Amino acid sequence: MYRIAVLVSGSGSNLQALIDATRDGRLHARVELVLSDRPGVFALERARRAGITTAVVPRGRYRGRALSDRILEVLCATAGGVDLIVLAGFLSILEGPVLEEYAGRILNIHPGPLPAFGGRGMYGIHVHRAVLEAGARESACTVHVVDEGTDTGPVLLERRVPVEPDDTPERLSEKVRAVEHPTLVDGVRLLATRLGLSEEAPA
Ligand code: GRF
Numbered sequence: 001m002y003r004i005a006v007l008v009s010g011s012g013s014n015l016q017a018l019i020d021a022t023r024d025g026r027l028h029a030r031v032e033l034v035l036s037d038r039p040g041v042f043a044l045e046r047a048r049r050a051g052i053t054t055a056v057v058p059r060g061r062y063r064g065r066a067l068s069d070r071i072l073e074v075l076c077a078t079a080g081g082v083d084l085i086v087l088a089g090f091l092s093i094l095e096g097p098v099l100e101e102y103a104g105r106i107l108n109i110h111p112g113p114l115p116a117f118g119g120r121g122m123y124g125i126h127v128h129r130a131v132l133e134a135g136a137r138e139s140a141c142t143v144h145v146v147d148e149g150t151d152t153g154p155v156l157l158e159r160r161v162p163v164e165p166d167d168t169p170e171r172l173s174e175k176v177r178a179v180e181h182p183t184l185v186d187g188v189r190l191l192a193t194r195l196g197l198s199e200e201a202p203a
Contacts, residue, residue, distance in 0.1 A: 002083040002197035004188070005033040005075055007090040012043025014088035014109055017181035018188065019050050026185055028198050033078050035071060037092045053078070065096050072098040083197050086188060087146065091123060099148055106146035107191055109184045111176045113140040113158065118151025128169035128176070137163055139172055141180045143187030156190055159183045 021027040034047035037059040087108040112127035147153035192198040
């Protein structure tokens with residue numbers, strides 16, 4: 001069994017998808033740690049309900065590089081270590097040594113096509129608005145490996161979603177969210193298999 005740390009900032013529906021997949025055998029993994037950059041988010045409650053260790057590194061107290069460095073300390077202090085890090089709705093940008101320490105082992109889920117609709121400021125509803133404003137006929141959710149850029153790392157999986165003429169940003173957001181959960185689970189399995197952490201066949 002490989003060990004996952006999930007970094008969150010919000011409701012944690014993607015975290016829940018990962019917890020469920022580890023429980024029902026779709027992932028041969030354990031969520032070892034859930035770390036949030038904001039206190040009081042529902043993702044932390046989901047983790048507690050599942051009996052998973054939680055940590056908060058508040059972005060009000062740690063900024064920029066200091067936030068990333070503190071996260072690295074928490075990861076290093078996790079008993080037994082962590083094999084993969086999943087950014088599941090994590091709104092801070094990782095930088096510095098944490099990226100070197102876990103190079104090729106950090107995944108992010110992005111609610112839009114990359115590289116076209118990524119980068120700083122492209123998160124949540126902003127992505128869906130930009131897709132509609134561009135007149136794109138398809139959107140997507142994208143699972144990619146994290147590098148030192150913002151949403152620039154190699155894409156592992158993309159699941160496309162058609163854009164309908166009457167879609168609003170909110171409606172598009174719901175449609176993309178519906179495909180995110182299975183895509184994230186498949187992305188984790190794919191990377192774990194590539195890294196030799198698991199012998200599961202990629203879905
Ligand atoms: C998702 O849409 C994800 O793609 C984005 O942030 C959202 C997080 O949702 N990066 P949740 O907290 O997993 O419910």
